Amino acid sequence: MKKWNMIIDVAKCHNCNNCFISTKDEYCGNDHPGYSAAQPDKGHRWVDIERIERGQAPVVEANFRPVMCNHCDNAPCMAASENGAVTKRDDGIVLIDPVKARGQRHLVDACPYNAIYWNEEQQIPQAWIFDAHLLDRGWKKTRLDQVCPTGAIKTVKITDNEMNTLISAENLATLRPELDTKPRVHYKNNHLFDTLFIAGTVVSKTGDNEESVVGASVVAFLDHTVVSSATTDAFGEFKLDRLPMGNTTVIIAISIDSSEVHRCEVSAQESIYLGCISIEQQHQTAHKEKVATIELSQ
């Protein structure tokens, strides 16, 4: 049985908001009988875009993640609904019946993803219906992927087995997996939201002349295990990515031509740019013993 799934690549979302706008276009002012009542013109974000920034100048990222009803296989809204107001279709899509759900405001709170909105005028809970009315009419994809200029959003109709293969092949994640809601919306490159990086610039000084150090190897150790590595670019910059969130303390070692020239301990609660790490040219080989500790928490 083929079912609908959504795969969203966080690395490809650049916040154009076409998905947000096209959802408003599709649902505001339009009743789709049997599927959904019209979305109010203001206030609802059936598709929303989460924004985070990582780092500080000059190493800064702006990352974006479209979020919407996850069409969970183990949907908390369904469990909380009364008189069968929330149903799951065979193709995986979860629908809130706009007639049966009238008055069931508690469904808004039942969703751990805050994806259900309350329509005050009509007294109904509402969420993005996966454009089910269009798919049923023969559309091959949702309006979200039709308008996405980067291909960040892909709807696919495949079996659960095929989906599981994709999940492991592409290292896809779901939001709040600990809740065991089994979302049908999957995220690629989710580390851009749920990990942190430590960045810096390796420079060398000869007298007053400061130059970028290109091609230095930079490694982060956590409990003597390498957890991230990078090479400095033409500007001497490195970014040690995919470090765990939380109060992370790592040892950073910088090597030039396989010889370690700098080592320090860094604590970070969020992505940070360490600034310039200066390697004095004449001491490059005899630098190993120098260990600096940089405490950075913001």
Next chain:
Amino acid sequence: MKFSILLFGMVQALKYTAWRHPSFKERLQQKNLTVQIKLQDNSKGRYIVILNGKITSNPGIHPSPDITMFFKNQRIAEKVLTPPIDKGLQVHAAKNFQMGVIGPDELVCWFLQTLTMMETASWQYGEPMGNGETRYVNCTNGGPVHVYVKDDKIVRITPIEFTEKDAKSWSIEARGQAFRPPRQTSAAPYALSWKSMINSEKRNLYPMKRVDFDPNGERNPQNRGESGYERISWDEALDIVASEFKRVKREFGPGAIAVSHGSHHNWGNVGYYLSALIRFFNGVGHTKVVHNPDSWEGWYWGAQHHWGHSMRLGIGEPFGQVEDCLKNAELMVFWSSDPEATNGCYGAYEGTIRRMWAKELGIQMVHIDPHLNHTAAFLGGKWIAPKPGTDPAMAQAICHVWISEGLYDKAFVEKRTTGFNEWAAHILGEDDGIPKTPEWQESETGVPARDVRALAREWGTKRTYLAAGGYGNGFGGACRSATGSQWARMMVIMMAMQGIGKPGVNFGNLQQGAPVDYTFWFPGYAEGGISGDLTNTGAALNTYPRIPHVMSMNPSKQMIPRLKLPDAILNGEAEGYFTDPTSMNGQFLPFKYPAPGHADIQILYKYGGAQIGTMPDSNRWIKMYRSDKLPFVVSQSIWFEGETQFADIILPACTNFERWDIGEWSSAGGYGHQFYSQLNHRVITLQHPCVEPLGESKSDYQIFFELSQRLNLGAYFSEGSTELDWVKRIFDGSDLSDMISWKEFLKKGYFVVPPDEPQARAPTAYRWFNEGRKKDVPEPHPLPGDYGEEFLDGLQTQSGKIEFIPNSLKEVNDPERPPLNRYTPSWEGTRSTELKKRFPLQLLSAHSRYSFHTLGDGKESAINDIRDHRVQINGHYYWVIRINARDAAERNIKTNDIVRLFNERGSVLGAAFVTQRLKPGVVHSYESSAEYEAVGEPGKSCDRGGCVNLLTNNRSQSKRASSMAPNACLIEVERYHEDSEEVA
């Protein structure tokens, strides 16, 4: 065919059409009239009587017909009337008095349009989609769209997905991979939000008159912007406007009526300002409010002098750059270039996929911008953030590294440029004792010297594309600041040093230069449309010869530079400089208001979007509107926004979704030659009337038509054509009619122009120049007389080469544009020590990402709900103000706090967004609020609409140019509290 038979046939055709088509039958019931058709000498004729919808007809001459159509003789009559009707013959006969129609203008127009409806009454358009929905096509600034309509209501607006019947897509082979674009059009957010804009509560649905405006008594101009409006009838509104036209022409003479239009609120070749508006106002006689090249500034007034390209307003050739970059480039340097926000103007997200390919191919990227812009955030790479306005210093330091380390193309410099020795001597400090080293620039720009050295070495050793400005070779950003000319000039100078035109070395950000067909002709919007204006539009080249119509000319020679419109009204004088795409030196000619022998402005006719958001120091506009020096203001506008609230009479226009038009996506004609080169597929659209005009709104064409009838100009203005007739005339005259039948085009609504086969693609830009060959790229410029020696030999400059020290600037001796492009710090920027004590932050007001200037902003548009566009606080949608975390902390500002931006020129409220994406000391916002909402007295109090241009300096980049510099602006920001000091 014989005249008598033709006349008999015409009557039969009228009767048949009425029998066959109820709409035509209904039309015949609108008027009772007798029409005489005859030879001029009364020797032959037939008259037609239309009475209560019935047609009768007799041969002979009627004693008192209502209108008379005459022909000079039988030969001409038969030539003109024999089907298929040749519009060219008709226009020729009419122009030369070989035929004519006499009678009341209104009846003449009605009858002529009735004749054309015999053909159009049967036309069917749109495609049924099931579920009661019909799908139409339209076009917008942000892409062509499919429009699904049910019961005269728009259900949805989507991009166009191509079918197998549409032309195939091109493919580019690069580094072992084949790249093909998606089989659909992309769309910008402002294209996808049109439904919300069409149905907006802020639509002008009825003609309105300001309650305390009496054209025959007290006009109360001082209350504009505050007094309310009352609904009036169309007849009353148009009568007032027409009688004011007549009054001021009679009492004051030529030029008393000024016309000020926005650039971009709709799309099409008929309803556009460069079309119907010019046609009408040329018929009336008007003072043109002349646009400056607002997004090209530094390129037009500066860079052009080094390499020509006046036709492209100083920016370069686009050809073949996509393929060359993907195949050959190793590095792309984006300098003040944010195509993911600016969409190449009209190109939606067509270039996005190509930049993703470049990333996939491992092409290294660097982004130079005080703001980590959307393109930088999306593509990644090194971010370098110079202080705003200091970019030219950084560029000079890069040149210093190249010269001192020998990292430039010496052979190219030797053969294809002039003046390098003088330039190099300046960079090395031999003339002024200051070597322009990376260390020298560091104190000016804030960019570490080592970063500049590293960049210069990468650039000097790798095949590099310089992506300058939104378009990749110009447009927006750093060219709109006090140092805008210096910066744009540096961009050309740097490409000259790197040998532009070699494989992998060129301008471009992959936004333009796609391998489309550059030879297929369909008129872009600046090619005149139906204007017939051969002087002020690009009509003369193709539109006029290919689409027969009567030319038009403006008898008034008076002009006002748009940047100084308020000064002209308030102070009675203004001076400006021409934007002249035909030559490099036309820009040196000044023009003055008032022009000798012309009248002071008595009427301002405002058309389209608001300029309070987009023009610098725009409290000037509000003062102008509230002055008694401006006795009458008309606003022909779709929405009640921005400037509309200052009008005496509002004429409600409908959108291009409610009327006929025809237009090619992203084709601007002379305003941006070959702008379609940024598209993956050239798409020409029939713009169907998808729904009936809302309320009593009318199309711009219809408004002008009805006004023209009050001036006895209706037949002249319309040539007896409805909008649909004009659409068909444009279709017939363009290359499109060779490719698709009218019937199919009516139904389907769009056509994809097939791309060239790979071997027939346009050559890569500047390859000819680099290799010393005659120019071989398909652009009709420079003019033959502008080549230095032989036609097609070299560039438009005097020497035909890239001139490091331009000859054209040597001749004019402008101290703000010296021939040697020295670094001169901004007059409102980092070095403004005194001003910075009070206003320490630099405001960047970029082209907006989610709205197209003011289009899509405000007016209840869905765009307002985009978190990065506006933020709703206490029920009001505030404009977003981006501020660096450190600057915010110093001012105790948090995200979503209401903040006040101010300086001596004005005061604006917005919603703070605290970010790491800005260099400290820099505030970023967009230039384009459509809403102006004074907290107190208009023009003298804080604006909570978000028009940050109330704060910008109106000083021109050069006194001898009309060149705005809104990105040179110092402000202070504070958390707003209601007793904040108000600045006017």
